[in-house]
Amino acid sequence: MCLAIPAKVVRIEGDRAEIEVGGVRREASLALVADAGVSVGDYVLVHTGYAIAKIREDEAEEILKAWKEVLSEG
Amino acid sequence: MLSKFRDRELVRKVTERILEESRGISVRIMHVCGTHEWTITHFGIRDLLPENIEVVAGPGCPVCVTPGSEIDLIAELSQRDGVIVTTFGDVIRVPGTRTSLSEAKTRGGDVRLVYGIEEAVRIARQEKGKEVVHFSIGFETTAPMAAVEILKGPPENFSIFSTHKLIPPAMEFLLKSGLSLDGFICPGHVSTIIGVRPYRRLAEKYRKPMVVAGFEPLDVMLGILSVVRQIRDDKWGVENEYTRAVREEGNVIALKSISEVFEVADAWWRGIGRIESSGLRLRGRFKDFDVVSKFGLEVPSEDYMPEGCGCGEVLKGVMKPEDCPLFGKECTPNRPIGPCMVSLEGTCSIVYKYRRFRPKDAEK
Ligand code: SF4
Numbered sequence: 001m002c003l004a005i006p007a008k009v010v011r012i013e014g015d016r017a018e019i020e021v022g023g024v025r026r027e028a029s030l031a032l033v034a035d036a037g038v039s040v041g042d043y044v045l046v047h048t049g050y051a052i053a054k055i056r057e058d059e060a061e062e063i064l065k066a067w068k069e070v071l072s073e074g
Numbered sequence: 075m076l077s078k079f080r081d082r083e084l085v086r087k088v089t090e091r092i093l094e095e096s097r098g099i100s101v102r103i104m105h106v107c108g109t110h111e112w113t114i115t116h117f118g119i120r121d122l123l124p125e126n127i128e129v130v131a132g133p134g135c136p137v138c139v140t141p142g143s144e145i146d147l148i149a150e151l152s153q154r155d156g157v158i159v160t161t162f163g164d165v166i167r168v169p170g171t172r173t174s175l176s177e178a179k180t181r182g183g184d185v186r187l188v189y190g191i192e193e194a195v196r197i198a199r200q201e202k203g204k205e206v207v208h209f210s211i212g213f214e215t216t217a218p219m220a221a222v223e224i225l226k227g228p229p230e231n232f233s234i235f236s237t238h239k240l241i242p243p244a245m246e247f248l249l250k251s252g253l254s255l256d257g258f259i260c261p262g263h264v265s266t267i268i269g270v271r272p273y274r275r276l277a278e279k280y281r282k283p284m285v286v287a288g289f290e291p292l293d294v295m296l297g298i299l300s301v302v303r304q305i306r307d308d309k310w311g312v313e314n315e316y317t318r319a320v321r322e323e324g325n326v327i328a329l330k331s332i333s334e335v336f337e338v339a340d341a342w343w344r345g346i347g348r349i350e351s352s353g354l355r356l357r358g359r360f361k362d363f364d365v366v367s368k369f370g371l372e373v374p375s376e377d378y379m380p381e382g383c384g385c386g387e388v389l390k391g392v393m394k395p396e397d398c399p400l401f402g403k404e405c406t407p408n409r410p411i412g413p414c415m416v417s418l419e420g421t422c423s424i425v426y427k428y429r430r431f432r433p434k435d436a437e438k
Contacts (some may be wrong), residue, residue, distance in 0.1 A: 049190030
């Protein structure tokens, strides 16, 4: 029930967004991520109709890079 | 982007590392999230781990820990004339002590499934002559939506029955109760809201390593490696491996909304018992939206588990679902006896669906 799904923001109007999950479009509220600077094209995590976090892709890259380095030592 | 977190080669390397770095120690790690259990079971992560590493599921499913007496209460409310009860799909089949919401619906109760609380408010706007009661259930992930909707000012005929629960107090309860646990994988989506700080205090106080992890197989494997490594190095901190969604301070807007609308109260966790300061109830100034004061309800503080059901032990990570005498026999997802078999995120239902036919089991 705490499941949140990554979704792509395709349109924004005020604090509402149209999001796309696996080809299906639906609406979500951006009220909880108002300070995250979400724009069209960004990915957000959506839970019961609300975006709860902007997914920062660069962070994912960085952590993978860091682990790759750690794993290749030794 | 996520496909990189399923990179087989990387998973293999992490597996090797876990094997190497855990030599000579035995480690029992608990996670507290239904979605983590899904990843672990679905991708067969337990089969990849060496025998000295055990990953157990804790009370990570809000539906499973909702007391049966509260389900009775809301089910009975749905039988009243002019009342519409809204809730999430998972909740409807959970047996209470006397009845369930789906039974109440069969008996003519107006019970409607909603995708989110916003939809429940919309129903209240449409059905002006009726009282709409939303069964507001969930951990920190779900509480902010309820808070935001209450702050927006729903119509007068709307109220909620808040049975929201908080994860860190439950983790502390388990740590205090002396279960053998060496570390935690902290729930990713709950952490999106609460951030990393609440765990830091626990890790320090109980000297247990923790890691905030995402939900891809590699996320979980890296989480396990992080805990193993901390144990090997005699450290106990909180590492955040899910930085793509979780910030140290969490979601500040969500946290502010929660504390504006709710106050912390003791709460009853089904199968586990009363846990201090682990629940959220509406603050006094929102009592018009609180079904308990609006309808003058008495919330019973008793617990009941179906006879023979091991959910209490399963929720504490003490018993594996397969070891419950009812598992797969009397109790299946089609005919669930305990709450852990009902919810899609219940440990028993996940294990039943994804493990039963795995080759490893078939050999036995
Ligand atoms: S198998 Fe059924 S009865 Fe046994 S612990 Fe799981 S849910 Fe409860």
